Amino acid sequence: MSEREVSTALPDADRVRLPPAAHPPRLPAPDIRVPAAGGLVRPRLVAALNRVRDTRICAVVAPPGSGKTTALAHWAQQAPVDVLWWRADAGAADPVTAVRAGIGATLRPLGHRLPAVPDVESLAAALDGHQGPVVLVLDDFHLVGTERVGSLVERLVLTTGDHVHLMIGSRVIPPLNLARSELASRIVGPSDLRFRAVEVAELFRVEYRTPLGPEDARELTRHTEGWAAALHLFHHGVTGRGPHARHRALAGLGDGAGYAREYVVRTFLADLDTADLLFLQRSAPFEALVGGFCDRYLGRSKSEETIARLARRGVLTALEDGRGFALPRILRHHLLAATTTDAGPRTTAQAFRAVAGILTDAIGSTVPSTAPEAARAWAAGGGWPDALTVLAESWEDVLADPDLAWLDAAPPDISAHPIVRTARAEQARRDGRLGAALRLLEAGPPPAAPAPAATAAAIARFCRTWTAGDLQPEGRWPEYLRAAVRRPRPDRRTPLPREQREVLSALELTISGNVRAARHQVAQAADRLTDPVLACAADLLGAALHPDQPDRADAVALLAEDLGFPWFARIAHGVTHAGDPDVVAAEVDAADDRGDVWGALLLTFCGAVGDLRAGRPAVRAFDDAARRCRELDAPALEAWARSGQAFSAVVTSQPDALREAESAVGFAHSAQVPGATALAHLALTRCRRDREASVAAEAELDRLGLRPPAPGAPPTAAPAVVVVRRAPVDVRCFGGFAIEVDGTVPDLHAVRPRARALLRLLALHAGQPTHREVIAEAMWPQLDAAAALHNLHVCVSGLRTALEPGAARGASRLLVRDGERYLLALPAGSVSDLRAFDLRTASAESAYAAGGVDTAIADLEEALALYTGEVLPEDGPTEWVLPHREHYQARAAEAAAQLGRLHLEQDRPEDAAGAARRSIDIDPFRDGSWRLLIAAHEAAGNLAEAEEARRSYADVLASLGVATQAATSVTRQH
Template structure:
């Protein structure tokens, strides 16, 4: 067996592929280095380049393809001698083969003296073996007439540095092998006989990274397409076709050792790789060395900054991401992306963190980071807006598109979510991935305004989430279909049928095994059933808990509906002008989000609440709007409820015409199984506990805990917010005690007061007040603090809606409030001439400066200390005041008012000891006043300050 020679290993392949002069010249030109080394990852075109060089060489060329079985010197010598002997027929290689010695082979070549080129392919297969050591002897001790070309996936154990310094070796790497766009155009025109336009060739080069195997696989996949269809396919190519995945799985990933495979799979979630990030993610040391090794081995790993950061090639990155989901499952993969995102954010790699958070479906963190980035986001990240609203956006990452589709679905944008799932299915030719997308799309698709059912040809599946979706959607069409006795579908069916007790029992204590959204929806149905039976104010607290939980768990649609139920409850029990406005805002928020189902439900609920409060003029338009929306959604059960309540309200208020006939509605109720609607239309009235309620002026009737004197002041006085020098809320001129507020609630109040009237996003509030908290815990803390602040505002005699929630933002809205910061800035603008109200000059100018300085009572919000959210604004206002004081000193100097000038200059220096003009003015004014010793002291202090800064005295 030792003497076996596999002829295939020494058979030279026929020249193939594109003639690439820029590479072949460096390897085979007459003045080229005698040894060529070609390094590149699998599929980078190494063998193709070598075959072209061998085929065009004027010298006899021997070929040897190394294999893992050739792990000793004897095996190497046998194959090299056989190949060289076939190339140089007169050379007697039998003694060489018998010796098994490289030295004997070299001596035979030296004695022969004829020029020859030796090509060794797949050198990595014998890495670390005695055969590789023997080949190194060939490279270093070869006869002068022997030229060599070596190809490997990783650098060989040969002193290549010395050979390169001696001019003996020319090296090509993966970047050299990468196809340029003009080469891609030439490849498809002359080799594949499938021409591409220059623009299409450039796009294909970008999408494949110029990877030779990727280009070949794309050609195989599109060989039978027309040119138009082939160029259209380039737009859909993302390195994720089944051919490319199969190649990577078979030739790259599956043959790796378990530890390296795990490293690649887990670290692909980072996108941007550093040793520290990988160590932290995997909780193991040594990642930096492994990344360096991967790059040296040309293992689809590159660094463009000298080894500071690394990235996987796009096609490998995508393959790893798909394999990761297959092996870990969706939930574990999201958790891994979330960990990666947190590490990236901590390392200030914002856009990589945004991508990872999107993969983790943590859209709150995505919004927070994008909000922080503002207009500074790189141009190639503009497509992120598509993830948030347009499923057809130019996103070509299937994982992110699917995550965006799920987000759209959770926000109630059904049609957009379905389109996003369809788009994701086109991005990857992988059966498992497309099956998952198709299933999730089917779940969403049943809620489109069309008949219930699956797309033609798709069998009804037993998967629970799709079956539940079909059952729930059916209940919006008819109640005659049988339903389970327990669970979400049963609860909703009984609620729509008017069986409030049965609905509450059906959803009582939902199983922990069902998805979280289903548990929350069941709790909401239970609460709604109780409220319709007998509302009470404690129910508002239970609804607030559902709203909070839905926010934390990222179910915005459920949160929106629960908030609407809560608002409708308060509107029915304690109607007031601001509650009417708040409900209208909630409905318009649904419209802005293009959430038709929430719009349908909330307009119906709020319309019913107006009806219960005796406001038919407000109830009827909303109920009519709800019925129209239900009709568009093909939800006749909801439509019938809205139309029936509308008719009852109109009849009860005298708004209905004599011709109003309930018979059509009765027939519809009978056909749909809505006996409760039939009872309502045939004489039953609105629930007995309802009666017309007058609007409550809650400003004039503050809570009982408010002292009478404070209540009187609050009823007739505007509020003032004081943020400079110290924080206070003054009502009727008196500060409202705030000792009962916890420190974090105080910080929240002060932040909102500083930006009074301006909505501040939830993520920004959490980042400022609870910087150490996770999004979930921070949201809970924010809700608790908001509740505390609202109660405190109520004790001050201010309306409950003084702290308003607007979608995912909060705003402190106090009509007619004055804020001292704004007043100071207005006076500063008037004094400095940036306002049309500036005084002319002289005494008027000095008075204007003094008025502005009087408004600056001290540092901004000193109570919060060095909090990051206030430091910048505090320094800006202090600097503004210092400049105003210096200007006041200059105005006083010009008007001959020396004492006022000295006081203003000293004030400027107190505010900003490094303000040179104030020091110079102070010394000049003291000299003018005849106090030369004080002027000398001022100059010495100025010199000391300049020395501290290391600058010369002006």
């Protein structure tokens, strides 16, 4: 029966009516714009993300509001590689299709003709064909992060080359096998993203223009855990209010998170089911959520499964010390406040005491110990006698915890207890408040228990050593250091353990002024230090010895905060911002207000040295430092203060400069501080205009590794005889070939053209040998091996005669044969522009990685000065020169773009625009350079130039086959 007959035979009710052919739903346009993120750019976070180049996959994983997208955008805006960006959409019906379409969309503006939903093979081929390193950013990956998507992304990375990198922003760990050896990976987590106290202060000062004092910044950081969203919301809550109102708002942070309530509910709690929400609210008294503890407290089972589920949703994060999972502090405060509102403060207190009992029972059975959390829970629940018991019985565990602030809320009878006074004295010691620590210890009898009694005696001795200074060293390295600030003895013999001896030696070398040896000592000791506090002290010293690497001091500040040593963090902050007198002055004032006399002294030194380096008058700052040194009986440091004061007086032409210099020389000599003596001598000789003596003083400072600041006005001296030393060989390949031998251009006119081409080929590898078979294939590809080798010998002979006329046979020192290889030798002192370019760009990369932005800029400028045009243009499209020409063109374009990014980072948009234009002139098709040019013009306020750059970029993209409208749209997404 035919289909028509079947159809007519069936009654209407039995006929199957097929719907018209369904068209697949149109996918929303993928979001491939790099967000125009504002806010504070944090160099240490940018540097952490820059390490994506050392891996294949970098996952930025943190809860909502942590600033993942902002951090990625800040990185992308200055990335030293090309960046492709796609942001996932929560409404994707098929995550796999959405991911393929999104990645494809990022590639189409680069000229790749891909379908709307390309397959993985097409995506891999397009990425693999990209010139130079490229990073694909997949933001909000948790919205599409299924197992199928994870497999797709893994396959994409595995089928592309090492120059293709993946950056994932997600609330949860992406479903990828990050343990695969062929997929080198790293995770940037919540602790990396959270703002530290120094960054909070910078955020409010620079971005919000609502400066917070150093102590207020630390208090806000402690209560918010540096959570980006909480900081932003707090700022909105205090905008327009005076300093006193801000202080009141800070004081009330511990009572809840009212300013962030709406955000917390909307972001974390809105989509939770009732059971999960109830679990979070009831378990909020725990700082760390552990399945077994929660089961016992809630009288239920399978809490571990609930915790894992909430962690997968990004509500909980794993604690780095392995204690379990935790809520963001603001969310925890909100849940506790809600419990108090609903059930009353008595119920909340009972909950804390119940939790404290469980944690107390677990003391001794877990690593790390639950004792610190148990003590805090007893205190929060009002069970202060039980908190005191935990403190006494688990003294070392509780005292070693970074957070001792809970002791400040103890009632008077508990505060007066000898054990609590000792713990609070240790807290004050870590904060640099030595006088306060002593007063706490002297307010009553010492503890009776052996461990707290020993701690009290050690704290008292430490504080008396650094205040009264009347004790002789007895086996503790800080006591020997106290002796060193009176008179340094780098060769001092002590009975200290090796680690402490090495750090003490580095400190004494620093005080004596032997910076070169001190740097070496710190570097040697760094890998052997196991005590975290000692290592932090060594790191702080290393940061102070490398003022051109501010990232080192930033890292110390972060470590010190985590260790619970705010004194180290404040000094590190001063080292980082030594060039900013306002920041240093605020820290000095805060230290004085706290009674931190040594912190105030060291911070004053930071400011004085920063002023001197910046060419600002520093006499008053050094005079203040000298006064503080006298009050603290630190003559070795006073020698430095007086020498700095004298040098600054000379530089700024003070009327009493000569007297100050003479006095500084005598004092530094009597204090036996060689570095300060040399600096004072330099001040004196410059004041007296004694050129010969100045040179000797500068030589001594240079031997010690101390670079003297440039004088304000050069002294009058006899005309110097300048001797210009010519490079033995000077070979140039950029912009056209040129060679000089001993300052003379050799006559190559009599040399056959093929021999001159051979010289240019060897110049490409100057200093490195090239095998004769490679030369023969490049020069005479049409000849057999014997004929090519004969021609090679003839050409080499002619070149030797032209380059070294008169040289005996076999005595050539420039064209050298090494077995079956030939090279254009570069004797000591010779110059090759290609090699110099490579050295300068490599040096720039190293300097930038180490935080030396100014050094990196100088290196890049030198490299670009060398690049005067393409490599050996006279050889045209010859096969042996093309790879080198393209390589250096790409390197030069990238160097110019990197220079522009650094200028933009340093708030020099005009210079950034010039560097971006140079990059475009070298390579007009470089996408990142066009984006940089547009960004630089906009940052400079040159909107017309930015629009002109957009149009030019659109023309370039259109010439590559990209539609003009799409091209214009892309240029607006820089």
